[in-house]
Amino acid sequence: MSETLKPETAEQVLDAVKWAAASESPLAVRGQGSKDAFGRAVEADHTLDLSGLSGICCYEPNELFMTAGAATTLAEIEAALRQNNQQMAFEPADLGVLLGGEEEAGTIGGAIACNLAGPRRIKAGAARDHFLGFNAVSGRGETFKSGGTVVKNVTGFDLSKLIAGSFGTLAVMTEVTFKVLPAPEKTRTVLVLGLSDQDAMKAMAKALGSSHEVSGAAHLPEAAAKVSKVSHVAGAGRSVTAIRVEGPGPSVEHRCRALTALLRESGGIEELHSENSALLWREICDVRLLDGDGGNEGGGGRQVWRLSVSPMNGAGVAAKLTGLSGASVFYDWGGGLIWLAMDAEPDAGHEKVRQAVKFAGGHATLVRAGADVRNRVPVFEPQTGALRELTARIKEGFDPKGILNPGRMVEGV
Amino acid sequence: MKMPKPDAGVIARRAEIIKAMQAIVSGEGVITEDEELRAYDHDGLMAYKGLPLVVVLPETTEQVSAILEYCAGNEVKIVPRGAGTGLSGGALPLADAITLGLGKFNKILEIDFDNRTVVAQSGVTNLGLTQAVEDEGFYYAPDPxxxxxxxxxxxxxxxxGGVHSLKYGLTTNNVLGIEMVLxxxxxxxxxxxxxxxxxxxxxxxxxGSEGLLGVITExxxxxxxxPETARALLIGFPTNETAxxxxxxxxxxxxIPGGMEMMDKPAIHATEDFVHAGYPLDVQALLIVExxxxxxxxxxxxxxxxxIARQTGATYLRISQSEEEREVFWSGRKNAFPAVGRxxxxxxxxxxxxxxxxxxEVLNRIEELSRQYGLRVANxxxxxxxxxxxLILFDANEPGELKKAENFGADILRYCxxxxxxxxxxxxVGIEKRDLMGVMFTEDDLKHQQRLKCAFDPAHLLNPGKVYPTLHRCAELGRMFVHEGKLPFPDIPRF
Known part of the structure; x- marks a missing residue:
């Protein structure tokens, strides 16, 4: 028997989880399913479809927060924010196309559960940094809440941090509160052309170490730049290093000039304004610049890794990956985030990838691969010793029967 | 404030525990004499004092690890302590617990300008981090x-937090990693x-786990x-509402300003008398916007x-014209606590x-309460x-006044x-707001927080008596009531 339970209220979620706990029936927890293919495949008899828990409950622009049902779509939230010139500053990546699905799908609960972030991660943080509070049902079949609607809050343990990035393995969020911020008045991008990967890391460090409040720093090797729909980038015929500044008009112009002066000796400089600038960062954020993906849904079976390392080690780590068949990369977060696409291998080259990350300090996530591969190869950075035991004990505390997304992050947890 | 009853059995083993500590940390790193222990008898919450069983000041992570391992094996409690400046009593010693001071963890280990990070031992001061990098024009943003x-x-x-957390975030948004001893x-x-x-x-x-989950060593x-430059506005208003x-x-x-601070009339007067920052005395509320x-x-x-200030009814407005003037604007606010202390x-x-x-609304309520309790307050x-x-003003030498001030404070927090x-x-939360946790959280909320505690410290040996009014035994928290296993919800849509 496999059923989809579709609660319409938080009380019904509680009932469903209570039942699942009592009957030890694992549940696959789902918003819209836009990231079903992210993480290990869940072995669950039933699906808990939360799409009924949708809608903005409270939005006070001057208070800089929004409370919404966990399955409220990001599209609805973004539309409401746009009307007030506000945004989710963590710039949640839309992984829809990367994962072989639709664009503009996904819910706020999903964005938080996967701790999504975008290029602005380096300045504004990830979902974890903007997640103020929630109501949820733990795997014990009990309702609990944490946090509040205010940014400054140290009352009790910060369970919001625990739930963000837990991929639905500890609790089912029913309602979430997150920070919203004014959208920048103006955005511009300074492009430096023709840098080697290593020189690009240095140029980005220079920009990020300046006082110009850079809100995005990405490096596209020539093959990645070619994929862009922005003609200046695709047609550069060289690598493109992109530095973004945002803010009030006069300030953005001033900082662009200053960055141009700072980076001129590194390579040829161009500037992207409004729409082109927005399009390029959308492509970077949503991982649309992997060479060989060709815009195919699912990228024609190529596998994709996300590596988070110390920024100055970015190029060095990527250099260790060139042996992987068909490897192509681009960098975000000043070099600290490497997106790697490669031809499909039964083991997704995971030993090589883990080895490369180990050298720099960091972690790697297998973001796209067939379900069989994701169940064979650790998707998230493997943990050992005390860390692994801590993880298991936390899971045991919140979901003792192992009914919420079992195995989504770690086999057996 | 009721603290857990000290365990007489542990106190009786004091000599043995001291010996064990001296085997791990040599010389003056183990403090046992009352006069010396007194230096550790309170933190920034001055109203509460108590002597620890013993103070241990390790110098290496390995020593911390050995101390905790010993304590876990021998059921001895630990109160971790940084600089002892906390304002909620989180480092208040317990008579049956070792106070573990991290004061000797005072080295900066690595400065990496290219990656924009500093690695330091946990006892380095907040300002010490900034001082280590300011010659190169860098700083560490949170500034309590x-x-x-x-x-x-x-x-x-x-x-x-600090005055700049509005724009630059809290500690949690500025820390990249820690080494912790479980x-x-x-x-x-x-x-x-x-x-x-x-x-x-x-x-x-x-x-934000207040020393309940582990001891941070690095x-x-x-x-x-x-930033290239900073300027501030000093803006006075005729009412709290207009401010x-x-x-x-x-x-x-x-x-989103770098900082946006407000003071009410009593705070303005107290600080002006103290530092002569040139604050206007004929306004009800003062804003500093940086x-x-x-x-x-x-x-x-x-x-x-x-x-915006003019439109909303400001009656006083000054813009800093120099770095010195900006600092003068801040001097009053930064000295508000000692000014009130005067x-x-x-x-x-x-x-x-x-x-x-x-x-x-909240300021009006505080004023009402101030009249009710007969205690002055500056905001x-x-x-x-x-x-x-x-800041609730009282005289601890007046019998009953501390209790009255505490009740006043609790009423304010309940209203918040x-x-x-x-x-x-x-x-x-520390000990100060511990007993108010039930105002904000249900029993189930608190139990879920404590399940996290159980994953880290199942015997509740780390900083007991802090944050949570009641610590449930982990075995009890782990127990689950099993309901019947059939689908009990005909009203949930199923597909």
Whole structure:
């Protein structure tokens, strides 16, 4: 028997989880399913479809927060924010196309559960940094809440941090509160052309170490730049290093000039304004610049890794990956985030990838691969010793029967 | 304030415990004499004192690990302590617990300008981090007012804020990694010079955990380049309401200032008498709004804030024309606590956070309560992020007045929660707000928090008596009531 339970209220979620706990029936927890293919495949008899828990409950622009049902779509939230010139500053990546699905799908609960972030991660943080509070049902079949609607809050343990990035393995969020911020008045991008990967890391460090409040720093090797729909980038015929500044008009112009002066000796400089600038960062954020993906849904079976390392080690780590068949990369977060696409291998080259990350300090996530591969190869950075035991004990505390997304992050947890 | 009853059995074993500690930490690193222990008998919450069983000051992570392993094996409690500047009693000693001081963990281990990170031992002061990098034009952003003395490890334990957290975030947004010793003695690392983690966000969980989950021995923080320039406006208002309106209008206009502070009349007068910052004395409320960034941006935003202030009814307006003048603007606010200390023998500093639009309402309520209790109060306020610090003035030598002040404070915090706010914005729960946790959380909320505690410290040996009014045994928290296993919800749509 496999059923989809579709609660319409938080009380019904509680009932469903209570039942699942009592009957030890694992549940696959789902918003819209836009990231079903992210993480290990869940072995669950039933699906808990939360799409009924949708809608903005409270939005006070001057208070800089929004409370919404966990399955409220990001599209609805973004539309409401746009009307007030506000945004989710963590710039949640839309992984829809990367994962072989639709664009503009996904819910706020999903964005938080996967701790999504975008290029602005380096300045504004990830979902974890903007997640103020929630109501949820733990795997014990009990309702609990944490946090509040205010940014400054140290009352009790910060369970919001625990739930963000837990991929639905500890609790089912029913309602979430997150920070919203004014959208920048103006955005511009300074492009430096023709840098080697290593020189690009240095140029980005220079920009990020300046006082110009850079809100995005990405490096596209020539093959990645070619994929862009922005003609200046695709047609550069060289690598493109992109530095973004945002803010009030006069300030953005001033900082662009200053960055141009700072980076001129590194390579040829161009500037992207409004729409082109927005399009390029959308492509970077949503991982649309992997060479060989060709815009195919699912990228024609190529596998994709996300590596988070110390920024100055970015190029060095990527250099260790060139042996992987068909490897192509681009960098975000000043070099600290490497997106790697490669031809499909039964083991997704995971030993090589883990080895490369180990050298720099960091972690790697297998973001796209067939379900069989994701169940064979650790998707998230493997943990050992005390860390692994801590993880298991936390899971045991919140979901003792192992009914919420079992195995989504770690086999057996 | 009721603390857990000291365990006589542990106290009886004191000599044996001291011996064990001396085997791990040699010489003066183990403090046993009453006179010397007295230096550790309280933290920044001065009203509560007590002598620890013994103070141990290790110098290496391995020593910390050995101490915790011994304590876990012998059921001895631990109170971790950074610089002892915390305001909620989180480092208050217990008669049957070792106070584990991290004061000797005072070295900066690595400065990495290219990756914009500093790695330091946890006892390094907050200001020490900035001082280590300021020659190159960098700084560590969170700036609690105790930054000259407080330790970075303590900042992480409390998730400290500061006047610039509105724009630059709290400690939790500026820490990249920690090394932590678990109660078992195991040494773990969460995070590093990279972002996010491949598993549960244990770095985020440890931040703000008030010494209940582990002992932090090393930290990795991110540093930022100092803004090109900063200027401040000093804005006076005839009422609390108009000042609050101005705050809302600035945020509403899409401006996030580097800092936005408010003081009420008693606070203005106390600070002006003390530091002579030139504050206007004929206003009811004073705002300091600081804008930082490139000069052209600061000039642009100063103009806009100036216009907003006029529109919302400001009766006094001054814009800093030099770095010296900006510092003078801040001098009053930064000395608000000692200034209030001059006009009253004692004061309690509260720390609620409220939604910004409730500011005037809450201030009016505080005034009412002040009359009811017959105690004066001065308010300073991180207006930008809704974090209120009412300073309740009292005299501890008057019998019953401390209790009265505490009750007054508790009433304020209850009201903060009632209007949609929280008990503590940056000072932590500690012992001070422990018994108010039930105002904000249900029993199930608290039990889920404690299940996290159980994963780290199943025997409740780390900092007991703090944060949680009742600590449930972990075995009890783990038990689950099993309901019947059939689908009990005909009304849930199924497909």
């Amino acid at each position: 007012s105790s930054q000259i003395a407080c330790s970075i490890g303590g900042n992480i334990a409390e998730n400290s 109660m078992s003695g195991e040494i773990v690392r969460f995070g590093g010079k990279y972002l996010d983690s491949g598993g549960y966000d244990l770095l985020g969980v440890a931040t 930290v990795t923080v991110r540093i930022l380049r100092k 609050a309106d101005c705050v809302a209008a600035i945020i509403g206009a899409g401006i 804008l930082d960034g490139p000069e052209v941006e600061v000039d642009h935003l100063i103009e806009r804030v100036d216009a 006009i009253s023998p004692d004061y309690l500093c509260m720390d609620g956070t409220i939604p910004r639009h409730k500011l005037a 300073v306020f991180h207006a930008g992020d809704g974090n209120l610090h009412p 929660v009632e209007v949609g706010g929280v008990l503590t914005g940056e000072h932590g």
